[in-house]
Amino acid sequence: MKIVIISLIFMSTSSFSAVLLSDDFNDGNADGWLEVSSGASYTVESGRYCFTHTAPDTVWGASLNSDLTGVMSVPDYSCRANVVLNEGTMVGVVGRADAILTRGYALIIDKSGSTSCLILVKVEGIAQGEVLAYQPGTFTSGQEYWLRLEMNGNLIGGKCWIGDAGNEPDVWDLTATDNSFQDPGVFALFGFGSDSRGSAAMALSFDDIEITDETSLALQGSSWAFIKAMYGLN
């Protein structure tokens, strides 16, 4: 009987999903994106949105978007993007962000340390913040990776996979609980690079952005809470 109830939860909450924002850049432009003036160049090439920047010490770029003017319509949303890091140390996406990236939640491929990691970050500035969760991984320059960042209430989740969009795994690589930022904010694409030897360079690209209001994290969270309650776990 209890199993039947779980099935009903899955069925009843997974039926409706609206695409809030999408862009494949195949029209050759990035109209609608608000490009942050960091010194980076933002171009669309071969249907991909490219950020490039060179400078002595640090380089970065960010571009913002939302389904309403200057703000997302809902606080809970799921963001998928295809990313390629050719040069630089970080590439990722940010949700519930403000326009100057001093707040928000970011899912980032981070090659700045001796070990590459997928990290979930509470943003507190450009390339600054508190790491909420991380997972070491091998990330190859030039390889296409899919990222999914999802926020639902105080649940934050991140996934990374390769192959087609449809190869998305069900399991989250990273999850965290944080209630610092509950406003919808905006969505951002983000890249960063640094070089202590005086020649920082960043070259990365994005494609196939899709933001939906479907939040499977909540589904897993509520089902897990239910299962824990069922077995008397804490």
Ligand SMILES: [Ca+2]
């Ligand atoms: Ca366009």
Ligand SMILES: [Ca+2]
């Ligand atoms: Ca494209």
